[in-house]
Amino acid sequence: MKKTAKKVTKRAATPAAKSAETPTETPTGKPTGKKAAPAAKKTTAAKKTTAAKKAAPAKKAAPSKSAAEKSAPAKKAAVTRKVKPADVVLPADTAVKADAAGKKAASVKKITVRPPGGESPTALVRRARRINRELAEVYPYAHPELDFENPFQLLVATVLSAQTTDLRVNQTTPALFARYPTPEDLAAADPEEVEQILRPCGFFRAKTRSVIGLSKSLVENFGGEVPGRLEDLVTLPGVGRKTAFVVLGNAYGRPGITVDTHFQRLVRRWRWTDETDPDKIEAAVGALFPKSEWTDLSHHVIWHGRRICHARKPACGACPIAPLCPAYGEGETDPEKARKLLKYEKGGFPGQRLNPPQAYLDAGGKPAPPLGAA
Ligand code: SF4
Numbered sequence: 001m002k003k004t005a006k007k008v009t010k011r012a013a014t015p016a017a018k019s020a021e022t023p024t025e026t027p028t029g030k031p032t033g034k035k036a037a038p039a040a041k042k043t044t045a046a047k048k049t050t051a052a053k054k055a056a057p058a059k060k061a062a063p064s065k066s067a068a069e070k071s072a073p074a075k076k077a078a079v080t081r082k083v084k085p086a087d088v089v090l091p092a093d094t095a096v097k098a099d100a101a102g103k104k105a106a107s108v109k110k111i112t113v114r115p116p117g118g119e120s121p122t123a124l125v126r127r128a129r130r131i132n133r134e135l136a137e138v139y140p141y142a143h144p145e146l147d148f149e150n151p152f153q154l155l156v157a158t159v160l161s162a163q164t165t166d167l168r169v170n171q172t173t174p175a176l177f178a179r180y181p182t183p184e185d186l187a188a189a190d191p192e193e194v195e196q197i198l199r200p201c202g203f204f205r206a207k208t209r210s211v212i213g214l215s216k217s218l219v220e221n222f223g224g225e226v227p228g229r230l231e232d233l234v235t236l237p238g239v240g241r242k243t244a245f246v247v248l249g250n251a252y253g254r255p256g257i258t259v260d261t262h263f264q265r266l267v268r269r270w271r272w273t274d275e276t277d278p279d280k281i282e283a284a285v286g287a288l289f290p291k292s293e294w295t296d297l298s299h300h301v302i303w304h305g306r307r308i309c310h311a312r313k314p315a316c317g318a319c320p321i322a323p324l325c326p327a328y329g330e331g332e333t334d335p336e337k338a339r340k341l342l343k344y345e346k347g348g349f350p351g352q353r354l355n356p357p358q359a360y361l362d363a364g365g366k367p368a369p370p371l372g373a374a
Contacts, residue, residue, distance in 0.1 A: 111287040116274035117326070127324060128272050128288040134321045135300035141359040142299035144250045145306075145352040146170060151226035151251035152218070153177055155236075156186070156211050158243045164202050167352040171371035172200050174354070183224045186215035200371065210238030228252045241279065249295035257282045258298040262305025269309065269327035307346045315341040 113121040136142075145166040148154035153173065160169045176197050180186040186194070191208050198204040198211075214236040218224055226247065227233055233244035245256030257263075259278040263285075267273055273284035289297055308315045314331030317338030322328045332338045344351050345365040353360075354368050361367070 111283050113287050114273075114284070115271070117271050119271070124272065125288050128270070128285075131270060131321050131324050132289065132293065132297050132300055134324065135304055136296065138320050139300055139303045141357065141363050141365065142296065142303045143357050143360065144246065144299070146246075147173065147353050147355050148251070149177075151228075151247060152183055154251045155214065155226050155233075155239070155243070155247050158246045159210050159214065159238045160198065160201050160207055162203070162207075165352065167368050168201055170352060170354050170368060172198060174370070180215075183215040183218040183226075186212060187219045189215075207238075213237035214239060226251070228254065230256075241282070245298075249298065253295075255291045255294040256298070257286055257294045258302065259285075260302060261311075262302045262309075263298065265311055266301050266305050266309055269314075269325065269330065271326050307343050308341075310341065310343075313341055315339070318342060 113124060115121055115124040119127070144154070146154060146157040146161060147170045148157055156176070157169050157173050160172065176194070179197065180189055180194070189212055191212060194208045194212060195204050198207050201207055217236050218226060221235070222232065228248065230241070230244050230248060233239055233247060234241060242258055242260060245258050248254040249256040249258070259282050264276075264278065264281060267281060267285055272288060273281055275281045275284050285297075286294060304321075305311075308319050310331070314327075315338040316322055316325075316328050316331040317333045317335040318341070319325065319328070319338070332341060340347075343349060345360070345363065350366040350368045351360065352368055354370060356365055356367055
């Protein structure tokens with residue numbers, strides 16, 4: 001175990017040896033419908049084997065390959081994959097404010113990659129994609145951490161998740177959806193009854209207004225169905241771009257980047273962008289990846305933020321992407337101490353979902369307890 005620790009520390013402490021792609025400056029810094037398809041892909045036998053291997057943080061923190069060996073595939077990719085970041089095209093709706101509600105999505109426009117450090121745009125694209133590939137191996141079972149069975153449940157759960165944990169939402173929504181299973185039911189609900197159910201989520205009065213309001217709008221304007229278009233979703237009360245992309249990406253299989261607090265923190269630590277406005281972060285990061293990867297990328301980044309790269313004390317000494325991270329050292333670098341900071345399945349604890357996907361359970365993940373359980 002000690003050998004492991006030394007390896008990670010050594011690799012990360014010699015940034016020049018990490019990879020030609022890694023900058024050397026000090027950093028400035030849910031299982032339904034179409035989502036089931038990528039999840040199914042990940043649960044192939046080969047992936048399961050990888051998942052089992054990667055699930056143990058100690059193993060990931062103790063890669064058998066040297067830094068030089070690790071960087072070999074990246075160099076190969078640099079030769080065989082032509083990356084033209086400046087030509088990356090994003091839909092215009094990823095670069096505009098939510099005031100686009102009701103307007104038609106404009107035609108596509110180009111977003112130029114602008115690295116915040118001295119890295120070239122091409123090197124940044126390659127490094128960013130490599131981090132995402134590594135995270136895909138660390139979290140092959142990554143998924144939305146809200147329990148839901150249909151787009152309506154995901155929409156409501158996402159609205160409720162503001163200012164609280166997904167765990168608390170998952171512990172609250174079973175009672176809500178048992179009492180009000182459809183938009184019609186919730187639209188006609190007595191607000192006081194709903195408030196009592198939502199009380200554990202915090203801000204329960206405002207959240208009650210939002211979920212009843214959005215249910216009324218679904219009934220009145222969308223035939224009781226959750227719309228599958230960004231410009232329609234953001235017209236619903238309490239629904240912004242972040243919530244809309246969660247629904248589009250996970251209930252409708254339409255790619256979207258979810259810029260939550262974890263995503264904002266990590267992409268700045270990795271120097272993917274120095275933007276602070278969520279819409280600009282979304283556009284800047286979107287320019288680094290093919291659109292088809294946006295939803296899974298969001299899961300990978302958010303999962304890493306929740307488990308390893310915490311806000312106050314990132315577990316750098318147990319971080320599998322330490323050699324690629326310009327912010328290595330911002331947190332605990334001692335491998336033993338860092339391992340104690342790991343959360344959820346990486347720390348051997350229950351996850352946030354009461355009903356997680358099978359791939360998560362297969363990888364050793366545990367379901368969350370219901371509300372009130374010890
Ligand atoms: S835990 Fe440390 S090394 Fe890992 S991504 Fe976060 S800041 Fe970088």
